[in-house]
Amino acid sequence: MSEARISLSLISHTNAGKTTLARTLLGRDVGEVRDAPHVTVDVNAYTLISTPEGDELTLWDTPGFGDSARLAKRLRQHGNPIGWFVGQVWDRFRDRSMWFTQQAVSNVRDQADVVLYLVNASEEPADAGYLEPEFAVLEWIGKPVVVLLNQTGRSRPAAEEAAEHERWRSLLAGYRVVRAVLPLDAFARCWVQEITLLQEVGKMLPAERGAAYARLVDAWQARREAQFEASMAVLAETLARAALDLEILPETRLTGTLRDLKRALGVGRDAHAGDAKDDKAHAVQALGARIDSDLQAGLDRLIAIHELEGHASEELLRRIALTVSIEAPVNERKAALMGGAVSGALTGLGVDIAHAGLTLGAGMLTGAVVGALGGAGIARGVNMARGRRGTTLRWDDSFLCELLVTSLLRYLAVAHYGRGRGEWRETEYPAFWPPLVSQAVAAAKAGLIATWSGREGGRESGVEASGLAPGRVATAVRPVIAEIARKLLAELYPATPD
Structure with missing residues (x-):
């Protein structure tokens, strides 16, 4: 056997999800997937990864073990059980279980460097009666085994998943061939778990194969890292465009009276109040339409990057209420007027009214403020500011941070999604x-906001007067987003050494 060619045999009890996992690892549809025993009837070899130096990592998808109890009983009757078993002529049609099992056993004996044994983790370990006879067979063969926990269900906090893994490790601790027990769900896994698996496999190979295998792992990791970096670029570009997006409103003036402030907020009954409110509503709708389109396009790009099928849902992607909050610079006299009008309700908000402007929103607008302003339904999301180029609306910092939360959740959902599940669909997290x-x-948050600071200077031809442009902001914010994502991946998918 060539030192540059390394083989992994994927084996399990029948109908445990071997072909589904193969599809997830390969990133393409192979074999046939049905909820029935013995769907895979032949041994199939697929190249997982190769290198320019001629190294190749092969995944063998095998038929599942069938009547394991009868198999083990027959094998115990012979001094050379595996040799006897593979030398028998089993009828493919009259004794399908033994014939399929013979194909799997022959592959493990003759081809495997390491065995990947898949178990249904939704079962209680003690209830899986097929385990003892099948591991007896694997013990007779003697190849190192990595047990993969499949069908683990929805992602759970690390402590809960660790407890489940420990139950399986304890059950399998008595088998000398079992070298590791790892989660790797055919339906929902993450690429960092694949890297953990490959690193564990490397510990089981003879030293002379170490160099070739190290190149293969590096190639696999480079592929997944490229997907990660491309995904972070999508998130950064979406956030940057949202940060620099704006709408210019028709010219309005703020006077020093509470009535005029109400009018600017869209509160009041004078003839112009409805027009001002409509202008703001149309502007917010325009901002929202652009961000919706960008989020849908970004999700489609994430799906393509991860080699999944499917498209972004046509239903509304934004789950954040998008009404208007106001950031309007006021002078000291206006600040005093407003302070008296709201009867001290702004106390503790940490806002410098005279210099930084009054921010209503971002979670800070109390019931007392709403009451003082005549029951205005003002929520977070958008800032409105009057500058030398007119009055503009743009997404506020808090909304942009929440937009990133939403985007990171979608990235995690896509990265967690196994191709074996079929077309990608967004589900509840x-x-x-x-x-x-x-x-x-x-x-x-502070580091994020710093990447688009200075954006208030206005914009001409897509470039901020301050010199900011979407590409520049995306370049600055991308490493910040990537660091957040890596910390989340490390917490959600910790390494699980035995």
Whole structure:
């Protein structure tokens, strides 16, 4: 056997998901997938990765073990059980179970450097009666085995998943051929788990094969890292365009009275109030339409990067209410007027009214403020500012950070999705994902905002007067997003050494 060619045999009890996992690892549809025993009837070899030096990592998809109890009983009757078994002539049609098992056993004995044994982790380990006879066969063969936990269900907090892994490790600890027990779900896994698997396999190979295998692992990791970097670029470009997007409103003036402030907010009953409110509504709709389109295009790009089928859902992707908050610079007299009008409700908001402007929104607008302004339904999302080029609306910093939370959740969902599930569909995230991502983004908020600071200078021909452009912001924010994503991946998919 060539030292540059390394083989992994994928084996399990029948109908445990071998071909589905092969599809996920290969990134393409191979074999036939049905919820029935003995769907795979032949041994099939697929190249997982190769290098210019001629190294090749092959994955063998084998028929599943069938009547394991009868198999083990027959094998125990012979001094050379495996040699006897593969030398028998089993009728493919009258004794399909033994014939299929013979194909799998022959492949493991003759081809495998390492065996990948797939188990259905949705079962209780003690209830999987096929394990003992099948591991007896693997013990007779003597090749190193990595047990892969399949059908693990929805992603759960690391402590819960670790407890499940420990149950399986404890059950299999008595088998000398079992070298590692790892999660790798055919339906929902992440690329960092693939890297962990390959690294564990490398520990089981003889030293003379180490150089070739190291090149193969490097090539595999480079492929997955390229997908990660391309994904981060998508997220950065989407965020940068949103950060620099704006709408210019028709000219309005702010006077020093509460009535005029209400009018600017769209609150009041004078003849111009409805027009001002309509202008803001149309501007927000235009901003929202552009970001919706960008999010849908970005999700399609993520799906393509990860070699999945499917398209972004046509349903509304934004899940954040997009009404208007106002950031309007005011002078000291206006600040005093507003301070009296809201009866101290702004106390503790940390806003320098006289110099930085009054921000209503970003979670800071209290019921007292709403009442003082006549019941205005003002929520977070958009800032409006009057500058030398007129009055503009743009997404506020808090909204942009929440946009990144949403984008990171979609990245994790796509990266977690196994190709064996078929066309990609967005589903509800595990309950612990959103707070975890929100916390990670909040911790990096200052660094994120710094990448688009100075954007208030206005814009001509797509370039900010301050010199900012979407490409420049994307370049600056991309490493910040990548660092957040890597921390999330490390927390969601910790290494699980035995």
